[in-house]
Amino acid sequence: MSARRRIAITIATAALLVPAAVGCSALNTAMDCVETADAIATSVDKLQQAASSAAEDPTQARQALDDIDRELDNLGDKTDNADLSKAVDDLAAGVDNVRKSIDGGDTTPDLKPVTDAAAEIGKVCTP
Template sequence: MASRRHQRTALAVTATLLTLTAAVGCGAVDKALDCVRTADAIATSVGNLQQAVSTASDDPTQASESLDQIDKELKDLGDTTDNADLSKAVDDLQAGVTNVRDSIDKGDATPDITPVTDAATEIGKVCTP
């Protein structure tokens, strides 16, 4: 399932690149491409988080590392956007990451990552024209 989601994201990235190159000025294209690249990186990080949570008993540090990577990508994206919808999706994803991190810190072996995946999906939608 994560593989299909990643494939859809990659397809959306390609379509976005073609559309934006033809329709928008260079500055706007660069900003949109940054959004798409970051959304793709977030999708990859969320996929890694899903994998890490499913194997948390083997190596509990993997989930924390995945959350750290999502935090980094969110900071990069938050620094480059003035889009209200994207800012809300970033805030929602950050809240989800915080909740998952808190659950892990409390010893929850299988934290609910649904808010994280939902917010990441929303970021993908916002970054795709």
């Protein structure tokens, strides 16, 4: 199973586990998580593709990273949950680190901060 699919399933499942009787804050968090699950998974997938193709086509990698940055900016603007916003910010920071690595000639940038941030989003979404 791809990392994108695992992340999407984890986040969506966690969001669906919120019981109907929870307070507004938890429900809002669940809704934010459901709305962002696919976009986050897509972002991580795009980043992995960009990182794996950086040596062959750094222009393509830079474009993929630019697309991810725009997507993450939009996600950060959509949520009013502080923990979810922080996780999105952490994911954006991971993307920035990958960009710096690729720009510096690194053909195997460290994606761990990105996957860690995606995992944190899963934790935030768990009721």
